Amino acid sequence: MSVSVVILAAGAGTRMKSTLPKVLHKICGKEMLFYSIQEALKISDDIHIILFFEHKRIQDYVQNTFKNQLKHIHFHIQNHSKYPGTGGALIKDDLQNPIPTKYEQILILNGDMPLITKEQIEQLIVHKTLIAIGIFEISNPNGYGRVIIKDNQVKQIIEEKDANIDIKSIKTVNAGVYLFEKKVLQSYLPKVKNHNAQKEYYLTDLIQLAANDGIGITPVFVDRENFIGVNSKLELSIAQDLMLDRLRTRAMQQGVIIHLPHTVYLESDVIFEGECEIEQGVFINGETKIINSHIKAHSVIENSTIKNSKIGPMAHVRTNCYIDDTHIGNFVELKASELRGVKAGHLSYLGDCAIDKGSNVGAGVITCNYDGKTKHRTIIGKNVFIGSDSQLIAPIQIQSNVLIGSGTTVTKNAKEGDLVISRTKQENKTGGFYRFFKPNQSK
Structure with missing residues (x-):
């Protein structure tokens, strides 16, 4: 399949409360980032890894682990201080220039999703639309971006921090994976602004900009278990339990x-x-x-x-x-x-x-x-x-x-x-017990 894969691995992962970069925390003996790269290589020969925090440490790990496949892997060290957020992660130098990819279809994955599988990825890339996004429904959507769908098309994704009470009641949420045509990114990335609570350039804002211009955005329901993101050590343990179930x-x-x-x-x-x-x-x-x-x-x-x-x-x-x-x-x-x-x-x-x-x-x-x-x-x-x-x-x-x-x-x-055989000669001393323990124990 002719698709380029971009893996977002630039975040500091402060909720992990660790000096180890988040994507290098292990699930069943393998770093989380390993699983994203492993599954991406099953569908593409053009993998782009976006780095910022502890970028050298992560890059060294990838180069040592995937040394036989490095011709397919490209690293991008982003200026996160200038263009923070998932939208900023996709630029080369500025918002006018998306990172260069080999193919016209670009799949966006996250480095902190260790349960992703080739089969689930393929559910997105089979769609021949300008934009497709993975979604799922959850009874407790706390922490997820809410997805607004109308006429079977995605109209908007609203991040938790920017959502009002009505929006927070929506159970359909963003799985965090996207499929874009390159021309859509080239057209809409320059229009993304950081007018939000976090002052970040959201990739999800690009969705709304495209929807406002009438571009069809296909929602693809995926299995929630495969798209669990890990942001804390509690979530790390939950993801590992699920991986263990698979392995057993x-x-x-x-x-x-x-x-x-x-x-x-x-x-x-x-x-x-x-x-x-x-x-x-x-x-x-x-x-x-x-x-x-x-x-x-x-x-x-x-x-x-x-x-x-x-x-x-x-x-x-x-x-x-x-x-x-x-x-x-x-x-x-x-x-x-x-x-x-x-x-x-x-x-x-x-x-x-x-x-x-x-x-x-x-x-x-x-x-x-x-x-x-x-x-x-x-x-x-x-x-x-x-x-x-x-x-x-x-x-x-x-x-x-x-x-x-x-x-x-x-x-x-x-x-x-x-x-x-090497032993000293055994000697039995008659009455030795009583001499050792002494009073009131003589015969």
Whole structure:
């Protein structure tokens, strides 16, 4: 489709009460602006991002995230102090010059609408009119611009701050997305004034100017959920809940069993393959892949691959782990580790290690990977039995078929077939209990 997309991302977002630019706040692991750009790229090869507040920070993020598609993305740093508002965002140098776009049709989106979808965008761009705007009806329209419709044409959009009591009672509101023919913008942007409560150049004023000249403006009813704008951290949480519903629904439609879905947190890049089961309270983030595996209750999986394995309950698989054909039990923590065919049932920390098939990790085992300056690796071969409460001081290598006795601190490499044990001799002192606790407890 021959349409240019303009994404408005210039606002300071003061209601977020944060030093982080509003559009860089995350929804399910991705910045809000990511979703707008991702969906825009599905319909256009000409994307224009309007920036002002913290523009370098946002531009750097986009360039790093969409590095393979930058030929389709253009940045415009606006003089917001001179031309504030959504209308001012569309100019190049002054009101006489709209930003240059490749196509005659221009779709206006917002960078703080993370729930937008390609399918909803297409509802607007199929209309072959000079102007089309997205609208929806809502029982509580507080905060939205009210849309005045007559004879199935939009006549006016009145912002909340400029609305009287009668106007505020209207339930039809502006979704904040517009489709313009370029010639309409070129004609009407110079006529937009900032005679309003905010002293801003409203894009919505352009609608009224065009309507007054008899130009037909098509209202397009859209799904409100897809066009929720985020202006506060409360609204951020509401949008994330809706995104989570999408992600969980998608996973279950792909065949994943999810217990108590509303308690499970997933991020956008999580992939499921094969027969997977996710119990309640599970948290999965990053570029995680779950393949034919069972993640038990209240476990955390971060940016790792889990294959043919059972994890948890209450296990923590930290970033950069690869786990295959393995059982990880409760209160086991892993980080940057590769386990293949391993059992680690409970209460262990396995960091920066590789453990091979058939090995068993007893309760309380620790791979001591950090010396205060540098992280070191622990390499463990096949069929190694590590007794409970043992510590392996990295860097260290344990070859296959090694038995490590419980309570051992391993400081040297072990070759195949070794029994490794380091304990002080146990002494039993007769009557020692009574001497320690003393009075009135002698036999």
